[in-house]
Amino acid sequence: MLDPSQRALIKATVPLLESAGEALTTHFYRIMFAEYPQVRPLFNQAHQASGEQPRALAEGVLAYARHIDRLDALGPLVARIVNKHVALQIQPAHYPIVGTCLLQAIREVLGADVTTDAVIDAWAVAYRQLADLLIASEDELYAASAAALGGWRGARRFLLARKVVESEEITSFYWRPEDGGPVAAFIPGQYVGLRLQVEGEEMRRTYSLSALGDGTTYRISVKREPGGKVSNALHERFVEGDGIDLFPPAGEFVLRPGSHPLALISAGVGITPALAMLEAALPSGRAVHFIHCARHGGVHAFRGWLDGVAAAHPQLRRFYCYSEPRDGDQADAQGLLTRERLAAWLPDLRRVEAYFLGPRPFMAQVKRHLRDLGVADDRCHYEFFGPATALE
Ligand SMILES: Cc1cc2nc3c(=O)[nH]c(=O)nc-3n(C[C@H](O)[C@H](O)[C@H](O)COP(=O)(O)OP(=O)(O)OC[C@H]3O[C@@H](n4cnc5c(N)ncnc54)[C@H](O)[C@@H]3O)c2cc1C
Ligand code: HEM
The missing domain is CATH 3.40.50.80 (Nucleotide-binding domain of ferredoxin-NADP reductase (FNR) module)
Incomplete structure (x- = not known):
C-alpha cells in the first residue's frame, strides 16, 4: 500500500510526466525490447514506430499519477487496458518485466535530481498496486472465458472455413474451431486476438467480430493495409483449411441494451x-x-x-x-x-x-x-x- 508521503511523491512527478511522459515510455519500450526480446511479439511494432503505443502508455501512466488518491476515477481506462491485454493474452509473469524496465526508464529519463531513492521506491509500490489491480481484473476475464459455454483459456486452434471478398480492400474470414466444438458467445462490438507466424516471426493482432454468427464460427473482416504484415498475410496466403490461433473475445466497446434510437x-x-x-x-x-x-x-x-x-x-x-x-x-x-x-x-x-x-x-x-x-x-x-x- 502507498503511504501518504509516497502518494505525495507520485503526485509531485505529474508535471514531469506531462512534459516528458512520451520520452519516458519510448525509452521504456527500447529497454524492454532489448533486454526481454521474448515480449516483443506481443506488441504491434507499427504502433511503436508511429509512437501511438508509447503515447497511450504515457497517457495511462499520467492518468494513474494524477488519480493516485482516487483510483475509481480510472475505471474506463482500466477496463480498456484490461480488455486489450486479455485479447493479446498478457500474463501475470509479464508484469515484473514491465515494472523493472519502467523504473529503469524513470531513473534514466527523469534524471538523478528528481528520482531520489524515495521517489523510485514510491513508484515501485505504485506500479505493484496497479499491476495487482490489472492482473486481478484480467484473471477474472480469463476465468469467465474459460467457464463460458464454448469458451476456452489461452490459444485455441481455428481453421479457415470460408473467405469472402467484401470490397476491393476488405475480405471476411470465417473461422471454425479445429476441435469441432462450439464457440463462446460474445457481446457485439468485441474483438478476438489472433496469433500467427508471418515470415517466421510470431505476430498478434486484434480484429472485431463482424457478424453475430451461429455459435460454430467467428467472422472477422480485414482491410488489406498497404505494407501491413498480418492483413496481407491473411488476404494473400490464407486459404480454406489453414489454421490460426485465436484468443477468446474481449472488449468493452459493446452495444448496451436499451430502447433509445x-x-x-x-x-x-x-x-x-x-x-x-x-x-x-x-x-x-x-x-x-x-x-x-x-x-x-x-x-x-x-x-x-x-x-x-x-x-x-x-x-x-x-x-x-x-x-x-x-x-x-x-x-x-x-x-x-x-x-x-x-x-x-x-x-x-x-x-x-x-x-x-x-x-x-x-x-x-x-x-x-x-x-x-x-x-x-x-x-x-x-x-x-x-x-x-x-x-x-
Ligand atoms: C480493437 C481493435 C479491433 C480491430 N478490428 C479490425 C477489423 O475489424 N478489421 C481490420 O481490418 N482491422 C482491425 N483492427 C486493426 C488490426 O488489428 C491491425 O492493426 C491491422 O489489420 C493492421 O495490421 P497489419 O499487420 O496488416 O499491419 P502492420 O504490420 O501493423 O502495419 C500497419 C502500417 O504500419 C506500417 N508499419 C508496419 N511496421 C512498421 C515499422 N516497423 N515502421 C514503420 N511503419 C511500419 C505498415 O507499412 C502499415 O502501413 C483492429 C484493431 C483493434 C485495436
Ligand atoms: C501496470 C502495467 C501496465 C499498464 C499501465 C499498461 C498500459 C497499457 C495501455 C494504456 C495500453 C493501450 C491500451 C489501448 O489500446 O488503448 C496497453 C496496451 C498493451 N499492453 Fe499494457 N500495460 C501494462 C502492463 C503490460 C504488460 C505487463 C504487458 C506485457 C508485456 C503489456 C502489454 C501490452 C500490449 C501488447 C498492448 C497492446 C500494444 C499494441 O497495440 O501494440 N502491458 N497497455
Whole structure:
C-alpha cells in the first residue's frame, strides 16, 4: 500500500510526466525490447514506430499519477487496458518485466535530481498496486472465458472455413474451431486476438467480430493495409483449411441494451463492429440509423447485405456518404460527413445512443459534431483500431 508521503511523491512527478511522459515510455519500450526480446511479439511494432503505443502508455501512466488518491476515477481506462491485454493474452509473469524496465526508464529519463531513492521506491509500490489491480481484473476475464459455454483459456486452434471478398480492400474470414466444438458467445462490438507466424516471426493482432454468427464460427473482416504484415498475410496466403490461433473475445466497446434510437456511424473498415451491433439490435425493433462513409463504391463493403437488411426491417435507416465517388456511384451524400448531414440523418438527437469508429480524424470530427448537436458525452461510444489516444 502507498503511504501518504509516497502518494505525495507520485503526485509531485505529474508535471514531469506531462512534459516528458512520451520520452519516458519510448525509452521504456527500447529497454524492454532489448533486454526481454521474448515480449516483443506481443506488441504491434507499427504502433511503436508511429509512437501511438508509447503515447497511450504515457497517457495511462499520467492518468494513474494524477488519480493516485482516487483510483475509481480510472475505471474506463482500466477496463480498456484490461480488455486489450486479455485479447493479446498478457500474463501475470509479464508484469515484473514491465515494472523493472519502467523504473529503469524513470531513473534514466527523469534524471538523478528528481528520482531520489524515495521517489523510485514510491513508484515501485505504485506500479505493484496497479499491476495487482490489472492482473486481478484480467484473471477474472480469463476465468469467465474459460467457464463460458464454448469458451476456452489461452490459444485455441481455428481453421479457415470460408473467405469472402467484401470490397476491393476488405475480405471476411470465417473461422471454425479445429476441435469441432462450439464457440463462446460474445457481446457485439468485441474483438478476438489472433496469433500467427508471418515470415517466421510470431505476430498478434486484434480484429472485431463482424457478424453475430451461429455459435460454430467467428467472422472477422480485414482491410488489406498497404505494407501491413498480418492483413496481407491473411488476404494473400490464407486459404480454406489453414489454421490460426485465436484468443477468446474481449472488449468493452459493446452495444448496451436499451430502447433509445441507435446511431451506428462508421468509416472504412470501422464498419466491422457496427455490423454485429446491428444484427443484435434488429430483433428488438429498436430504431437504427446506420451511417457509413467510404471513399467510393469500390471500397464500400457490405452494401448489398445492408440494403437487403434495410428492405426487410423498416426500423433501419441507412445513409452512405462517399468522399471520392467514382462515375456511377450512388450515395446519399458526397464529401465529408458534416454536422448538417448528421443532424438531418439523426432526427432524435436528444435520445440517440451513438457508436462510432473510423480513422482518428473522422472520429474526432464525429465526436465534435455530435457534441455540437447536443448528444451528451455519455451517449457517445467509440473504439480505436489501435492504441487509444485523446480525441480532442
Ligand atoms: C480493437 C481493435 C479491433 C480491430 N478490428 C479490425 C477489423 O475489424 N478489421 C481490420 O481490418 N482491422 C482491425 N483492427 C486493426 C488490426 O488489428 C491491425 O492493426 C491491422 O489489420 C493492421 O495490421 P497489419 O499487420 O496488416 O499491419 P502492420 O504490420 O501493423 O502495419 C500497419 C502500417 O504500419 C506500417 N508499419 C508496419 N511496421 C512498421 C515499422 N516497423 N515502421 C514503420 N511503419 C511500419 C505498415 O507499412 C502499415 O502501413 C483492429 C484493431 C483493434 C485495436
Ligand atoms: C501496470 C502495467 C501496465 C499498464 C499501465 C499498461 C498500459 C497499457 C495501455 C494504456 C495500453 C493501450 C491500451 C489501448 O489500446 O488503448 C496497453 C496496451 C498493451 N499492453 Fe499494457 N500495460 C501494462 C502492463 C503490460 C504488460 C505487463 C504487458 C506485457 C508485456 C503489456 C502489454 C501490452 C500490449 C501488447 C498492448 C497492446 C500494444 C499494441 O497495440 O501494440 N502491458 N497497455
